[in-house]
Amino acid sequence: TYYKPVSVNVNLNESSRDPEIKTFEWLGIPLLKQDNSVLGTLVMQKYDGTKFNEDDKKLISFAARQLILSIEKKNAEIILQRNEKQLRNLFDKNPLMIFSVDRNLLIQNANNQVFEELGYSKDEIIKQSFLKIYSSKDHKLISDNIARCLENKADKLTWNARKLTKDGDEIWTKEIASATEDYAGNLKVLVVSENINEHVDADRRLSDLSHFNELLLNSAAEGILGLDINGKIIFANPSASEMVEWEAEDLIGKSIHEIIHNLDPEGKPYKERPNAFLDTIKNKTTHFRNDEYFWKRTGKFFPAAYKCNPxxxxxxxxxxxxxxxxxxxxxxxxxxxxxxxxxxxxxxxxIQKNADELTELNKKLIESEGKLTEMNQNKDRFFSIISHDLRSPFTSLLGFSEYMAKYSDDFTGEELKEYATHMYQATKNILNLLENLLQWSRVQTGRIEFIPENLDMKEIILGAVELYQGNAINKQIELAAEVDDYSIAFADKNMIETVVRNLISNAIKFSNPKDKIYIRSMKKDDKIYVEVEDTGIGISES
Structure with missing residues (x-):
């Protein structure tokens, strides 16, 4: 498609430079680029007054096409030169190493980064074998990959290799290669290399760290399990595998609650508390427990302390x-x-019981010591009582016997009988008194029980009066007994007799000659009262 030429007749005005020529003819055609945009216009003109014919129009159309082709070629050359310059700048200043390698593995071109990073000069690189700058360990890899790129132009290959600097140091690089044609149509391989030494070192350190972490996990005495978000096991260290008696690979993919932590020791499911593991995953919480059980593959269980972290x-x-x-x-x-x-x-x-027993024994020992002291006191009192109670009957007996010895010739048979009876009675009373004193001593020393019984107080009082009648006669003292006929008391006989004898003996002892002593017994308010009244010196109220 193109525009047709246009012919125009122009009338010149009087101001024309050539007054002979009054008219001239114009023929014009637009200069169209490939995209039909107008670059300009080609114009022809005649001054002889003739008009343009069809041949003139074809000529100008041909000239316009040739002119636009020439202009576009020139522009393309300018653009190409500019692009080549930009590409060269990009090639030379690229931070990556770039090589152009032919099918003979010879380096045809290399950018400045190659010389800077590897330390070679241009003469030491260009036209040299591409394998020269690689470790011998990677020669086969490089040769195979270059061949593959040449065989399959559409393929883009990537690999990692070890380049060698001029000083012999190894540099790990990541290589990207693809086949391309140069201007002459020769097939070459463009190789772009990125220095990944730091990445390799980081990967190596990461690998070493990962290996060390693996050693740590495998050496840990504690069992360690990793769970995914569904509570399924994704990792198990050897200790965990050993404790639950499962192979590690058999644990992977299984729910921990289905095989390890599902039942208590009684075989009942853990329903009384929330699922600690799933709660950790759901709520980002940490759980620690030491009162639950894990089950082994063999059906046995063991108490476990565990901690679960998200x-x-x-x-x-x-x-x-x-x-x-x-x-x-x-x-x-x-x-x-x-x-x-x-x-x-x-x-x-x-020990406390023994201590209490020792305390009790000590207490009893103290009490025994007190009782021993009391027994000693009772012994002294006993001897005092013996000397007191026996003196009066013996005095009475001695008085009768002395009187009879002095005046036996003057006694009638009746008087002798009377005095002999008194002496017999006095001797009998002494025997009774000794018996009573012995009984009393047993009571005082705890060797006899207190045995109360019904007693006739009249009999006891008259017996005591008769016992001390001899003493009273010797001191010219009268003993008068005033006792109710029916005076029954509930008491220990030996104790009561001892008390009554002591009262009468003391009354005689502290009374004056020709005094009278009253011994009374009376019943009052269901009780028997015994009293001994004398006119002796008495006992101080204080």
Whole structure:
């Protein structure tokens, strides 16, 4: 498609430079580029007054086409030169190493980064073998990949290799290669190399760290399990595998609650508390427990202490890690400690019991010591009582016998009988008194029981009066007994007789000659009152 030439007749005005020529003819055609945009116009003109014919129009159309082709070629050459310059700048100043390699593995071109990074001069690189700058370990890799690029032009290959600097140092590079044709149509391989030494070192360090972490995990005494967000096992270290008696690969992909942590020791599911592992994943919480059990593949179980922590990446929980221990020995130790504590408590109670018994024995010893002191006092009192109670009957007996010895010739038979009777009675009373004193001593020393019984107080009082009648006669003292006929008391006989004798004996002892002593017994308010009244010196009220 093109525009047709246009012919125009122009009338010149009087101002024309040539006054002979009054008119001239114009023929014009637009200069069209390939995209039909107008670059300009080609114009022809005649001054002879004739008009342009068809041949003139064809000529100008041909000239316009040739002119536009020439202009566009020139522009293309200018653009190409500019692009080549830009490409050369890009090629030479590119931070990556760029090589052009032919099918003979000879380097045809290389950018400045190659010389700078590898340390070779241009003469030491260009037209040299591409394998020269690689470690011998990678020669086959390089040769094979260059051949593949030449065979398959559309392929773009990537690999890592070790380049050699001029000093012999190795540099790890990442290579990208593809086939291309130069201006002459020769097939070459363009290789772009990126220095990845730092990445390789980082990867090596990461690999070393990963290997070290793997060693740590494999050497850890605790069992370690990794869970995904669904609670399925994605990792198990050897200790975990050993404790639950599962092969590590058999654990992978299984739910921890289905095979390890599903039942309590009684075989009942863990329903009384939330699922700690899933709660960790759902709520980013950490759980620690030491009162649950893990099950082995063999159907046995063991007490476990475990801690469950969430695994967080970019503030999102992606799983959980569980560390656990078999605390069977710890539980046994705790049970042993509880047993020891119980035994200590038992021993403590025994010691306390023994201490209480010793305290009681000490108390009894003190009491025995007191009783011994009291017994000694009672002994002294006993001897005092004996000397007191026996003196009066013996005095009476001695008085009768002395009187009879002096005046026996003057006594009638009747008087002798009377005095002999008194002496007999006095001797009998002395015997009774000794018996009573012995009984009383047994009571005082705890060797006899207190035995109360119904007593006739009249009989006891008259017996005591008769016992001390001789003493009273010798001191010219009258004993008068005033006792109710029916005076029954509930008491110990030996004790009551001792009391009555002591009262009468003391009354005689502290009374004056020709005095009268009253011994009375009377019943009052269901009680028997006994009193001894004399006119002796008495006892001080203080």
């Amino acid at each position: 695994i967080i990446e970019n503030d999102k929980v992606v799983g959980a890690v569980i560390t656990f221990q078999d605390i069977s020995e710890q539980k046994k130790a705790e049970e042993e400690i509880r047993r020891y504590i119980k035994e200590i408590e038992h021993n403590k109670n025994l």
